[in-house]
Amino acid sequence: MSRSLLALCAALAVASAPAASWAKAPRLTLVITIDSGGTDVFQRARPNFKSGLAQAISQGAYFPHVRYPYAETVTAAGHATLATGASPWRHGVVSNHIINRGTGKAEAIFYDPDHPPLGAPAGLNDSSPANLEAETLADRLRLSTYAHGKAISISGKARASIALAGRLGTAWWFDEETGQFVTGTWYAKEFPAWVKALNEKRPADALFAKQWTPLLPTKALAGEDDRSWETDLYALGRTFPHSVTGGLSAPGRQFYAALASTPLMDDLLVQMAKAAIDGEGLGKDDVPDLLAVSFSPIDRIYHLYGPYSWEVQDALARLDRNVGELIAAAEKAAGKGNVLVAITADHGGAALPEEWLAAGLPAARVSPARLQAGLNEELKKRFGSALCVGIEEVDVYLDDPAIAEKKLDGAAVRRAAAQWLAAQPDIAFAVARDDLYQADGLRGYLPALQRGYFPRRSGDVLMIAREYHVVSDHPTGTSHGTPYAYDALVPLVLYGRNVRPGLYQQEIHATDIAPTVAALMELAPPAMSEGVPRAEAMNGAK
């Protein structure tokens, strides 16, 4: 085929795209996730918002109470839920890691040996959406626009970016081995020119040895900077100023990990997002495009220093500026009035258990390694063998091959394990998978566990720690992953085209986010969506 004929075909293909029917949809939709930006931290940080977050809240629709309706509130599950409108029982992304029953090893949920990363070393890491079992908003957009609408996602974490891109969008993430933005071979066989150009500038390396000092005046920061249960990791120290070298004399792996644990990484994500807007021509025509950006550092900062730290307060104030810059870039590309913005979070997070204890609350660290050892003692006594192979958040995995080999009654082993776990003082509830749909709904935990259960990937026994109890083997820092409000409630802010401004105090579900954004984009909801479009936050004009 001649060059001019090819060009003509391309022109016809564009002309036959259903551009006219999308005249009312926003040209560019930004979905912004604050990793670990739960309702508690977000509400407390509001007085410090002056830029993008302030603008979106004051001029948009604000839902402070959006609940993840399942128990294991972690990053991969949260992003998959907000992208698909479904809970893990449908989309299958039950946790960040699952224990492979064949090998007994923990694998990243988006590990796919058939589609390794492009431009980064392969491992047992996240690299493809093959395990995501439900359609995403990005997939729906690509299908509805005959692949003319673009869907790009960007994050510091592969698992967040992959969940947002789904199967038909393109996911980009920061790789902490190479210090570059990479994707997976599922999405691309080679780097497009705009990514190559950005990576060649080594923008991460340009941040080497920078200091993170507070943007906010110290009098605006609540509490103390130096608290003994904060974590000193990657040579960042526990107090301001944080020097970002990773303890190295030149950029390398530890530096990239340090960088990813500071707001400097948010600046880098904005650089990448702006490069995507230019490079992919997002918002340039009437066919809607989607740009999803998941800001990861708040989560790392939260895990190290806790939600009441100076660091989290300052990181959120800085993120407000990043969001402002991103909205301005989107409005410049698509035209003001042609942009829709949705800002939310994948989960919240617990405080440092010791600060809850100091406040007089019954808090504790719950070591999964110690629980596993205790459970194995019990199983050895009753069945002659240590049959628990691992505990991953709420999922307790048993050794199925050993149970089969010893001709044990599997259900009896699982029930014995659940009974022992439920009797432990730190555990609120435990159930064998056999009883997940039959047991009595003790204190309402069963529905949350059912919505998070996906056969083959979930554990054989499911457990929930008590309120204020943090499941972690680390002696410092904190974590998330329970159905309690501090982990399960996040905000949603909608701003821009066709949004009806207001404060909406009713509790909604995180599964409502995808169908709501889809409705505002004039798309049908993703195929497995369980939520509903929040019509109260939409303008009624046809």
Ligand SMILES: [Zn+2]
């Ligand atoms: Zn997260």
